[in-house]
Amino acid sequence: MSAETPVQSAGTFARLRLRFRAWRGTRPFWAGLFTLLGGVPIAYFPYATLKLGTMSVAMATTAGAGSLIIGVLLVTLGLTMWFQHATRVFAGVAAIVLALVSLVVSNIGGFVIGFLLAMLGGALAVSWAPGKPKAEGAGPHEAEQGPSSEGAVETAPDGAVGEPGAPYHAHDPATDGPADRTPEAAAADSNGGYRVG
Incomplete structure (x- = not known):
C-alpha cells in the first residue's frame, strides 16, 4: 500500500457522495423514502410473531393478504417516485389513498407507524416540484439582480x-x-x- 491510497479513497467517497447528492436533488427523494418505509410495517406486522418473554404474540388476521398487497404497493410507489419522478403526483395521491385504506385493512395502518410514514411520503411527493436549471454561463451575481418575472421593472436606458x-x-x-x-x-x-x- 502506498501513502496515496487514503487520499484516493477519500476522493472516491467524496465523488460518490456528490453524485448521490446530485441524483437526490433531481427527484422527490425523501417522499420516496418515507413511502417505501411506510410500506414495510404495514406488510410486516400481520405476518410477524412478536416474543414478549415466554409469550408469543401473532397478529394473524383475515386481512393478511390485504396488508401484504398494500405494503408491496407502497414500496413500489416509493421506488416509482425515485426512478419515474414525472409520475410523482399520481404516486403521491396513490400513497395517501393506500395509507388511508391501511387504517381499516392492516391493523390500524401498521400500528399507525406505516400510516404516518406513507401519508408523509405521499404529501411530500404531491408537493415536490423540480428545480429550474441554471442558465449556462449564469454567474452568482445574476441571481442577485432581483426579480425577472412579468411584473419586474427594468431600468430604462x-x-x-x-x-x-x-x-x-x-x-x-x-x-x-x-x-x-x-x-x-x-x-x-x-x-x-x-x-x-
Whole structure:
C-alpha cells in the first residue's frame, strides 16, 4: 500500500457522495423514502410473531393478504417516485389513498407507524416540484439582480426617463430643471409617486 491510497479513497467517497447528492436533488427523494418505509410495517406486522418473554404474540388476521398487497404497493410507489419522478403526483395521491385504506385493512395502518410514514411520503411527493436549471454561463451575481418575472421593472436606458414603459424617477427640484420634467413625471408626482397609465 502506498501513502496515496487514503487520499484516493477519500476522493472516491467524496465523488460518490456528490453524485448521490446530485441524483437526490433531481427527484422527490425523501417522499420516496418515507413511502417505501411506510410500506414495510404495514406488510410486516400481520405476518410477524412478536416474543414478549415466554409469550408469543401473532397478529394473524383475515386481512393478511390485504396488508401484504398494500405494503408491496407502497414500496413500489416509493421506488416509482425515485426512478419515474414525472409520475410523482399520481404516486403521491396513490400513497395517501393506500395509507388511508391501511387504517381499516392492516391493523390500524401498521400500528399507525406505516400510516404516518406513507401519508408523509405521499404529501411530500404531491408537493415536490423540480428545480429550474441554471442558465449556462449564469454567474452568482445574476441571481442577485432581483426579480425577472412579468411584473419586474427594468431600468430604462439613458434619456428614456418619462417615456411610456420606463420606470418612474422622482423629481429633484435642486438638480432637475423644468425642461427635465415630462407630463408623466408631473402626473406621477401629483399621484403620490404612482404612475398612471
